[in-house]
Amino acid sequence: MENWLNKQAALVxxxxxxxxxxxxxxxxxxxxxxxxxxxxxxxxxxxxTGRIGFLxxxxxxxxxxxxxxQELGVQxxxxxxxxxxxxxxxxxxxxNVDRVLVDDxxxxxxxxxxxxxxxxxxxxxxxxxxxxxxxxxxxxxxxxKDDQVTTIMFTSGTxxxxxxxxxxxxxxxFSAVGSAINLGLQANDMxxxxxxxxxxxxxxxxxxxxxxxxxxxxxxHFQEKQITWLLQEQPVTLMSVVPQMLKRLLESxxxxxxxxxxxxxxxxxxxxxxxxxRQCIALKLPVIQSYGMTxxxxxxxxxxxxxxxxxxxxxxxPLFPVQLRINEKTKEIEIKAPNVVSGxxxxxxxxxxxxxxxxxxxxxxxxxxxxxKFLFVEGRKGEMLISGGENIFPxxxxxxxxxxxxxxxxxxxxxxxxxxxEVPVGFYVGSQMISDNELIAxxxxxxxxxxxxxxxxxxxxxxxxxxxxxxxxxxxxxxRQ
Numbered sequence: 001m002e003n004w005l006n007k008q009a010a011l012v013x014x015x016x017x018x019x020x021x022x023x024x025x026x027x028x029x030x031x032x033x034x035x036x037x038x039x040x041x042x043x044x045x046x047x048x049t050g051r052i053g054f055l056x057x058x059x060x061x062x063x064x065x066x067x068x069x070q071e072l073g074v075q076x077x078x079x080x081x082x083x084x085x086x087x088x089x090x091x092x093x094x095x096n097v098d099r100v101l102v103d104d105x106x107x108x109x110x111x112x113x114x115x116x117x118x119x120x121x122x123x124x125x126x127x128x129x130x131x132x133x134x135x136x137x138x139x140x141x142x143x144x145k146d147d148q149v150t151t152i153m154f155t156s157g158t159x160x161x162x163x164x165x166x167x168x169x170x171x172x173x174f175s176a177v178g179s180a181i182n183l184g185l186q187a188n189d190m191x192x193x194x195x196x197x198x199x200x201x202x203x204x205x206x207x208x209x210x211x212x213x214x215x216x217x218x219x220x221h222f223q224e225k226q227i228t229w230l231l232q233e234q235p236v237t238l239m240s241v242v243p244q245m246l247k248r249l250l251e252s253x254x255x256x257x258x259x260x261x262x263x264x265x266x267x268x269x270x271x272x273x274x275x276x277x278r279q280c281i282a283l284k285l286p287v288i289q290s291y292g293m294t295x296x297x298x299x300x301x302x303x304x305x306x307x308x309x310x311x312x313x314x315x316x317x318p319l320f321p322v323q324l325r326i327n328e329k330t331k332e333i334e335i336k337a338p339n340v341v342s343g344x345x346x347x348x349x350x351x352x353x354x355x356x357x358x359x360x361x362x363x364x365x366x367x368x369x370x371x372x373k374f375l376f377v378e379g380r381k382g383e384m385l386i387s388g389g390e391n392i393f394p395x396x397x398x399x400x401x402x403x404x405x406x407x408x409x410x411x412x413x414x415x416x417x418x419x420x421x422e423v424p425v426g427f428y429v430g431s432q433m434i435s436d437n438e439l440i441a442x443x444x445x446x447x448x449x450x451x452x453x454x455x456x457x458x459x460x461x462x463x464x465x466x467x468x469x470x471x472x473x474x475x476x477x478x479x480r481q
Contacts, residue, residue: 004210038138053100089120146170164345175297178319204298242269242468269468273402291315314374385414426453
């Protein structure tokens with residue numbers, strides 16, 4: 001395929017490509033600025049291994065740098081700036097990079113990053129330093145090969161063992177195609193990106209922009225008041241959210257609604273609870289629930305808003321390019337699609353273990369169909385509890401407690417127990433302490449006795465990944481300590 005940015009600059013040079021605060025870029029302007037930046041990045045690319053680490057933020061500088069690195073044919077190792085130096089250095093070592101780019105804005109958000117050079121034994125370059133370098137003639141890639149790895153993202157690490165996922169141009173392209181067929185594509189579409197671009201949820205929006213010729217409204221931080229104003233005053237038609245973001249937006253939903261062209265929220269990270277869903281329906285606020293992962297370059301299953309109440313708790317049906325089945329013995333969800341990646345960085349054997357003999361990818365999630373063939377995800381295999389011989393999925397318990405008054409967040413993990421093998425423990429964020437008896441009584445109305453948590457712990461916050469998933473292993477660790 002022809003270089004995506006060059007193609008859009010040729011097709012729709014004057015169409016808006018990027019909006020950030022009070023500035024906008026057309027596709028031609030994006031190409032021009034990216035070309036200038038590519039020439040300066042050439043200084044450090046010539047001395048690299050063809051792969052570079054990047055601590056990106058939701059800023060125009062990071063956005064342009066990603067595009068410039070793609071144009072140079074460099075594999076971009078996208079790193080999560082929220083990680084500790086120990087976690088970052090581990091990923092940098094796995095990726096085998098000796099240079100890391102750092103968005104200047106991150107220095108104030110994570111002061112530890114100033115020590116990364118010594119801690120991880122890498123050369124760190126601020127994006128402002130790159131702009132000061134001499135401009136060389138960049139070696140721009142004119143065509144993108146299907147199997148060319150363009151990005152490496154580490155899995156969200158809900159189990160504590162992330163893997164570097166090798167994502168190709170073909171993977172990103174078919175992810176965008178599946179999304180377009182599902183949501184439709186309109187001439188006036190604009191996607192608001194408030195999810196991190198170092199994560200697949202945000203990066204996939206960038207790729208859709210290049211493939212669709214669609215503008216992106218980039219937001220540096222998620223703040224519900226600012227986002228609500230943008231959804232009212234800007235011509236945003238689509239926005240990606242995780243459940244926590246959606247709930248916060250509902251709390252400040254304006255009486256007059258959003259702008260007249262707004263089409264829907266694309267919800268990822270976890271299924272929506274029934275109470276929140278009914279609130280969205282009452283407000284006539286379309287929410288498309290979806291299911292996907294880093295290994296599939298965004299969503300592979302989605303639930304239309306019109307089907308939402310008929311399949312509460314479901315993530316929907318597979319998108320057009322996606323084949324999906326459930327293993328009869330293990331109940332694991334298996335996928336075959338052109339947007340499923342080809343491997344893990346430096347861990348070929350681990351990825352091969354996730355493939356069936358006939359080439360389907362084992363997601364690690366357990367699920368089932370209902371009679372209408374809607375998919376229900378019960379939970380991660382590795383997070384399933386076996387208590388007294390009974391299988392328990394934390395997600396089911398968490399959904400049961402989602403409507404409890406005064407509780408804003410609820411999570412469950414399993415802990416060892418001498419009598420039952422494992423038992424569930426509940427962690428909640430709320431405005432006040434709640435007695436165990438009250439919580440047990442609430443749970444008994446919706447859950448079998450063995451599924452009700454044996455202990456409840458009030459916490460200030462739940463540890464989450466960049467995609468909003470709860471790190472249950474951290475909760476279990478804190479409880480042990």
